[in-house]
Amino acid sequence: MIDDIRLEGSTPLQQQLYEQLSQRILRQRYLPGSRLPSSRQMAGDLGVSRNTVNAVYDQLKAEGFLQSRAGKGVFVHEDIATAVKPAGPGLERPIRTAAGLPPLPVPTHTNIRTAEDANLPFQPGLPDLDAFPIRSWNRILHHQESRRALRGYDSIQGYLPLRRAIADYLRTSRGVRCEEHQVIITNGAQQALSLIADVFLQAGDRVLCENPGYRGARYALGRHGNPLVPVPLRNQVLDVGALEGLGPAKLLSCTPTHQYPMGGVLDLAQRMALVQWAQRNGCWIIEDDYDSEFHFYHKPFAAIQGMFDNAPVLYVGSFSKTLMPALRTGYLVVPEPVIKPILNAKRVSGGETPLLAQATIAEFIDSGQFGRHLRRMRQLYQDKWKEFQQKVTVELDGLVHPVAESAGMHLVLEGTFDDLALSQWLETCGFGSTPLSAHFIGKQVQTGLVMGFASASEQQMDDCLAALKTRLLAT
Ligand SMILES: Cc1ncc(COP(=O)(O)O)c(C=O)c1O
Structure with missing residues (x-):
């Protein structure tokens, strides 16, 4: 019966024997009710100690694979037959999918990059990693690492000193109108976009997207199956004039300060027209301000978010370009009534953002090194x-x-x-x-x-x- 058992390699013998016996029982190579050799015989045949075999038999008995019959020996459990081939409504036919797995999710057709592909030179969005001031960063990181306060839980919304630093930075450098309680730290801009989809979209709501546009936004905003409506570009920026003809929409996703990927910048008049269109049509604008720090010859246009009181804007930012993508830290700035719904959505999708990274970024900003x-x-x-x-x-x-x-x-x-x-x-x-x-x-x-x-x-x-x-x- 045990001729095909081989114990070799560095894995402990007890573990190997357990795995091989349990697999043979599950696959019904050893049939329910069949008798196994005595532990003495098996130990002799396999060249292992009797203690090893007894320990494995005990484990398999405890798990219901084997049963002892007084004076007769050790048998494969009779009930294994129904455990392996369950009967009952809906269980008559075993489900046959890839490698015997339960039904798989509907396949999506987006390619997921490997780590190697994602970090090749010329990969869009990848900063110059060698130019990062790693020594100063590490000094701050080591200092933060030792703080007991960073070892526990924190608020879902994000580390307060970081939210404060971001709010200061956005007010002064991007003209964003915000207080720290409107800032929500996210796992990259990507999570910010996904949270917006979770909170704002009901079945059938339409989402306007720049065309061409950022694929990360399309993936997030289309994740519940909502129709994505392309908005054409004009002179490499969102064609604001085309919006009137596109029908109602719940959200409009755009990159007004550096259109992704074509690079155009929406001018002041177009920005005003966009906000007015959104206000008239009850549409929320997602302003993805992903790399506005890098305008080379003049200060970038101030963010749309700060142009009017109560502009219907959900402002998205990220440290992926300004610091490094590996931090996976981004942020959302939202009007007061939107804060709670976003926090509820964030609580169920990942919860808090790792504290150590947040605290390190906060100190990096506050010490002037970010600037x-x-x-x-x-x-x-x-x-x-x-x-x-x-x-x-x-x-x-x-x-x-x-x-x-x-x-x-x-x-x-x-x-x-x-x-x-x-x-x-x-x-x-x-x-x-x-x-x-x-x-x-x-x-x-x-x-x-x-x-x-x-x-x-x-x-x-x-x-x-x-x-x-x-x-x-x-x-
Ligand atoms: C248009 C745009 N938005 C946002 C991001 C930042 O995404 P994340 O913060 O998830 O890395 C990128 C990065 O490539 C981008 O190109």
């Missing part, structure tokens, strides 16, 4: 932006058209090529990018590559553009 870091990064990204743009113009002349607002961390290289295939090929060369066509809803698409220059060195720019040139000339 210094932003000034350094703005200069660095401006230099990289100029350099990459120049190199593209020289190297890929006539092959691509760079779309380059003087801001942010990425460029779009428009061109008439199969952008998905080109982006996949670039990845095999060790360079990140996203195909422009993937940022569109529906069929009307432009093609090109979205390329993040912030994470690339000069050498990587040269190598990547040389590779692209060869490929584009060959196809």
Whole structure:
């Protein structure tokens, strides 16, 4: 009976024997009611101690796999037959799905990047990780680590000193009208967008999305199956004039200070028209202010959120670009009546945000280092932006058209090529990018590559553009 049992490798013998016997019983290789060898015999055959076999038999008896019959020996439990093949309404036929799992969720078609892909040079959205002031950061981190107050629970809304620091920063640098109690810390901008979907959307509510636009917003806002209605761009920004013809909507998602991915900036008149349209139509604006710290030649336009009293705006920000994505820390600023519903939604989707990261960011801001870091990064990204743009113009002349607002961390290289295939090929060369066509809803698409220059060195720019040139000339 036990000829096929093999005990080898470094796993403890008792564990191996337990697993092999229980598996054989479950798969009915050892039938219910059949007799197992005595512990003495099994120990002898397998070359293990009798204590080991007795311990495994005891465990299997306690779990209902085996039963002892006085004076007769140890048997596979009779009841195993019904446990393995349960009978009853709905249980007649075993469910057959992948690898015997219960029914699987409806498949979605979005690719989830691996860690390697996500951190390739030119990956859009990736900051220059080497330029991060890691020593000063670590000093603050070590100081915060030892604080007992950070070892327990905290408020769902987020660490108060961080909310205070964010509110100060947003008031002075972005013109956002807010107090600390309106700031809610989230697990990146992504959680902020998902919470908005949870709180605001009922079945059938329509959501307006810039087209092309940020895919993270589309995934979050479409997560309950609500219709996503594309809003076209005009001169690389949301076409505010087109909104009237698009029908009612509960939410409008946009990136007014640096359209993602095309890079345009909504001017003052368009901002006012947008807020007025939203007020007239009872629509909430999601203002995703993801990288406005990096405008190179002038101060960015103040946020829409602060333009009017009671503007129907849900303001979303993130430390992924200004500090680092690994912190997974973002924030939402919402009007008073929206605070509680968002906190209730946050309580059930992840709860609190890790305290140590929040406290470290708060001290980093309060000590003035955040401001210094932003000034350094703005200069660095401006230099990289100029350099990459120049190199593209020289190297890929006539092959691509760079779309380059003087801001942010990425460029779009428009061109008439199969952008998905080109982006996949670039990845095999060790360079990140996203195909422009993937940022569109529906069929009307432009093609090109979205390329993040912030994470690339000069050498990587040269190598990547040389590779692209060869490929584009060959196809
Ligand atoms: C348009 C836009 N919004 C928000 C984010 C930030 O997302 P998160 O804070 O979840 O990293 C990004 C990052 O790539 C982005 O491109």
